[in-house]
Amino acid sequence: MPKLWAPQASPSNYGDDLSGYIEAVGEDVLGFNKGDRVAAFHEMGAPHGSYAEYSIAWAHSVFHLPTRITFEEAATIPLAAMTAALGLYQRLGLPLPWSTTTAPLPLVIYGGATTVGSFAIKLAALSNIHPIIAIAGNGTPYVNTLLDKSKGDMVIDYRQGEIHILEKIKEAAGDNPIIYALDTVSEMNTLRTIDRALVPSKGKIANLLPSSPENKLSSELLFTMVGTVHASKPTKPWPVLGDREFGTLFFSFFGRGLQEGWFHGNPYEVRTGGLDALGQVLRDLEAGKNSAKKYLLKIAETKGNM
Template identity: 40%
Template sequence: MKEVIVSPTLPEVTARVQDGPIPSIGPDEILVKVVIAASNPKDYRHLYITQKSVNSGDDVAGYVSSIGKDVKTTGEFRIGDRVAGFHKMLLPGGAYAEYAVVPAHTAFIIPDNILFEEASTIPLTILAAALPLFRRQNLPAPWIGRSKNAEPLPLIVYGASSALGTFAIKLALLANIHPIIAICGATKSGLTSLLKSELGDTIVDYRPGVDAMKTAVKEALNGLKSYHALDAISENDSWIPISQLLSPGGHLSVVQGGPPDKYSKPSIPTEVNIGYTYVGSAHYGAFNSSMLNQPADKDSVVKDIDFAYVLMRYVARELANGNLSGHPWEVISGGLEGVESGLRKLQHGEAKGVKYIYRIAETRGVTSESDTL
C-alpha cells in the first residue's frame, strides 16, 4: 500500500510517498479503500505543534473494504458501500493512502446523487462546524430546528467563505437560525445563494477595516442583541473585534490554540466567553488537558461522540434529499504525489473558497478504485 508521510519542515511542509502495510482496524472501525482524500489546514498545523511526521490526512471518501466486529452487529455498513468519514487525527491509517481507517460513528453512507469528490469535503469540517454551535454554544441542532415563528437568533460567522464558515452557515440554515451575519472578503459568491436576506441574513466585508466591519455588523443586527459567534479563522487577533460585537453572556468559538493569554487580552470583554473548538472530541469525548479555553463541564463533552454519530447520519439524509451540499473543491493532480503541493498551497493561503482534494487512482503504481476491494 502507498501512503504519504507529511513532515513539519521549514519553511514548508514536505511529504513523501512510501510503501507500507494495509492498516488494521479496531472493533468499532471500518477500513476504507480510498478514492478521494481531502486536505484541511490542520493537516500541516498540527504537525508543527506536535513535531510529528505522520500521514496527517483525515477527510476520506471511498469504498468499505473491511468492517470491525462491533460495527458488523449494527448492519449499517457493508463491504463495497460508498462512504465518507473523519479519521482519528495524528494516528496511523490516515486518508493520504490507498486504505484508511475511520471510526464508524464518524462515517456516513454517500448517497447515490453525491460524487466521491464532494463527499470528501464534508466529514471533518462539518463536525468542526457543528460541535461549537450545537454542543459548546447549545444552539438547537438542525434535526430539532426552530419554529418558523421563532424570535430572531443572530449568529455571527467570521471567515464565512472558508469551508468551516460555510458549513456552519449551512447547518445554521437547516436549524432555522437567523439572522446570519456572514463576514468574509472577496470570496463570497458561494454565500449569496445560501443566505436569506428576507430573514435578515447579511454579508459583511472585512476588507474596509475593523471599525467599518463592526459598524456594518451592528447595522445588520438592527438593534438585536447577539450572543453567538464563530471565528472560523482565529488568526491575527480576528476574535477581538468579534468578541466586542457580542452582548454580555455571549459565546465566541475559536478554532486555533496559542499562548495562554491569547484569548484573555484586556480588549476582550470579560463578560464574553471564548471557547476553543476541538473536533477530536467527536472521537474521544474529551479535550486534551493542555488545550486553552476548554468547556467547564467536562462530563458534557463525553456526549460529543453520540452527537457525531447522529450528525453523520443526518448529513447523509440531507445530502440525499438535496438540503445539504459539500464544499467547492479543486483537484490537485498526481494523486498522493500531489499532497505536498496541496498542503504548501494551503500554507501560502491560496485556497480561496475551495478545498484541495486528491484522486488516489492518479498516483503512479496505484490501481483503480473499481478494482478488487
C-alpha cells in the same frame, strides 16, 4: 490548517477526510457492509489516515452516500461539517435543526467562505437562525449564494476594516442582541473584533484555535476541537462528555441530508497527480491561494500506484 505544512520529525499520514467503498468491516460493526459507498472522518493523529489507498475509520464517524453524490463532493464534508456542528450546537448551544428557533437570533460567522464557515452557514439556516452575519473576503460571492437576504442575512467584507465590520454587524442585527459567534479564523485580531461586536460579558465565541492568555476578552471563548468526537471519555483540555455521541448522531444526519437533498458538500478542486501533487497543494494553502473551495486528491493517480 498549519499542521499540514509544518515540518514533521518523521513521516506522517495526516489525511482525515475520506470517501470511497468499504473494503472490510470490524467485528460487531452494524449498519455497514463491504462495498457500501461511504464518507468518513478518520481519527486525528491515529495511523492509517486518508493519504493512502486504504484508510481506517471508526464506524460512528462513517456515513452512507447516495449514488448521486460523488466521492469528491462527499470528501469535503466530514471534518469541516462536524467542526461547524460542534461549534454551533455543542459549544454555543444554539437550536438544533430539528428544533428550530422562531425568533430572530443573530449569529456572527467570521470566515464565512472557509469550509467550516460555509458549513456553519448551511447548518444555521437549517436551524432557522437569522440573521446570519458572515464575514469574508475573496469568497464573498460564494457566501452570498448561501445566505437569505429576505431574513436579514448579510456578508461583510473584512478588507474594509474593523470599523466597517462593526457598523455592518450592528446594522444587520438591528435591535436584537448579538451574543453568539463562530470564529473559523481564530486569530487575535479576529477574536477581538468579534468581542467588540457582542454584548459585553454575555457574548459567546466558538473558536477553533487555542487563544493566547494575552487575549483578554469580555466574551466567553468556547474552544472547538473536532477530534473530540473520537474521545471515549472526557480528558482535559479538549474532549467533552457527549461529543462522541453528538458526532455519531450528526454524521448520520449528514448522510440523511445528502440522501434527501437538503444538505450538500462544498465547492472543490481536484488536483491531478494523486499524492505527488500534495506538496504543491500544501504550498498553495500556506500561500493563501485557496478561497471558498477545498483541494482534493485521487490516490489512484499517484505514480507507481497499481
